[in-house]
Amino acid sequence: TMCPLWRLLILLGLLALPLAPHKQPWPGLAQAHRDNKSTLARIIAQGLIKNNAESRIQNIHFGDRLNALAQVAPGMVGWLISGRKHQQQQESSINITNMQLDYGGIQMSFHKEWFSANISPEFDLELRPPFDNNIIKMCAHMSIVVEFWLEKDEFGRRDLVIGKCDAEPSSVHVAVLTEAIPPKMKQFLHNLKDNLPKVLPQLVESQVCPLIGEILGQLDVKLLKSLIEQEAAYEPTHHESSQPSACQAGAPPS
Template identity: 30%
Template sequence: MFQIGGLIVFCGLLGQTTALLDTLPLPLDQTLLLDGTPAQDLSPTDLAGSLTDALSNGLLSEGLLGILENLPLLNILKTGGGTSGGLTEGLLGKVISVVPLLNNIIDIKITNPQLLELGLVQSSEGHRLYVTIPLGINLNVNTLLVGRLLKLAVKLNITAEILAVKNEQGKIHLVLGDCIHSPWSLQISLLNGFAPLPVQSLVNSLGSILNEVLPELVQGEVCPLVNGVLSQLDVTLVHSIADLLIHGLEFVIKV
């Protein structure tokens, strides 16, 4: 009888304890597990950083570096034009004066493609974003005029405009607006060290040609990648950013 009575008392205490625990708030980690949502929204800095990280990772996963390394730069230089008629027409007058240089270029090899740290600014009215995509490559130029390999470091910025839109079904998307190469962002430097005047003159001439050809060539390859990456971003991140852009709320911290 004593054992049965003890069991009844124990069961009663257990029931009271269980009822008491049900009234207590769940710890933070348990709340997350049950709801499946974060306990708090990301801060503006977190949102901006998450977007640039996602874009950077997306561009790399889409093969950006391989695309840069395989740009048909030599073919375009040899034909005296680019991928668009406007570029070709714009080059005609400038290329004629450097035809001897182009004819003496044996090979151009692109090496060490790089995607540097992305920059992000928000427009003054708050409804759009501008992402700066800094790219770097090295050029190994073999030309008969110099008798040695010229090694050049090239840096260029692509600027992508990002907008928030709603489709007919009311779904929010981030879309690519203008996507251009930043004016005067092309930088070319000689990696061979000190160069005599004839070599430096050659580098300057080659730089003038690259300034006309390379930015649009890179832009034509990078911008479609950005558009593709935007369509694959995390839905929660997209909605959080798009909601702020639609309402014109500032979330990119100005440095």
């Protein structure tokens, strides 16, 4: 008669064991569960991971947006034209690599039925100048804030409204990581570094903002209201700030 009980205890014990690292389908989600006390932050993190937000951002092609960069970066038009006058394989390119969304660092703020999420993407940029085999490495960091609130319609029913979703201008940092810069590239690189912060946030927002709206839009409004009330009651008075990265510091890593 005790056999089924022992089997149940053994089964419960196995379920309690942590998964092996290689079996974890989304490693970022484990970090989010450890670091975030907010259920809504974990829901957002899980949704971003499942929808491959990092890959979407990393796969952004700058080709369609180089003209926009050229409009704000003096000297870039000539640089791009000179690259296109010759062989295609020698064209200039900018690629995003090492994309990291700080899933565990998603911060939530609440006020009645209004709430916001703060997400901090960080990534590297690889700039390949025309007719130069040397890749210039840069990095970028920003904080994107997305606002939501519950709004009653004429019948008293609540709907989720998505407000602004954009990067805080003061949070956008671009740093050059490559130390040995060819003299002929220094002026152009200076212009590019100054003007990338005007373009990069829009590219990242175009991927992150719709996803967050879609993730929270799938939640039942009553459940969402309950989560907001619960988390607003236990929200800490201040958020712990993490150490600035090399990009935030604006200097190459030592």
